[in-house]
Amino acid sequence: MKRLILLAVFLLGISTSCTDRDDEVDRVNIRIKNDTDLFFNEVRVVQKDTAYENIGSGEFSEYVEYEQAFRVMALSVTTDSTSLNF
Numbered sequence: 001m002k003r004l005i006l007l008a009v010f011l012l013g014i015s016t017s018c019t020d021r022d023d024e025v026d027r028v029n030i031r032i033k034n035d036t037d038l039f040f041n042e043v044r045v046v047q048k049d050t051a052y053e054n055i056g057s058g059e060f061s062e063y064v065e066y067e068q069a070f071r072v073m074a075l076s077v078t079t080d081s082t083s084l085n086f
Contacts, residue, residue, distance in 0.1 A: 029063040038079045046074035 032043050032052045040055040047070075052061040077084040 027065045027067060028069040029065055030069055031063045032061040034059055034061075038081075040077055040079060042076075042078040044076040044078075046076060048073075 030045075032040075032055055034040050034055040034057055037057050039057060041053065043052040043055065043061070044050070045052075048066060050064055050066075052064070055061050075086045077086070
């Protein structure tokens with residue numbers, strides 16, 4: 001009897017713990033990681049004209065939603081000392 005109750009609780013836990021019904025998966029979420037020693041004042045995604053601001057060294061930006069994204073996108077990075085284009 002104990003095994004039957006334990007099995008029922010286990011199956012109930014599995015069936016309810018793996019649901020992810022509140023996420024909308026029709027958009028792409030992108031964030032920028034600053035993997036340099038520089039402070040990024042602004043990172044601009046050129047095609048979408050979207051700016052991420054104030055990303056410290058080793059930090060991540062907030063997520064920004066896009067309708068679609070590509071493997072390679074043009075970026076413009078502005079730091080205190082220089083401006084870079086990718």
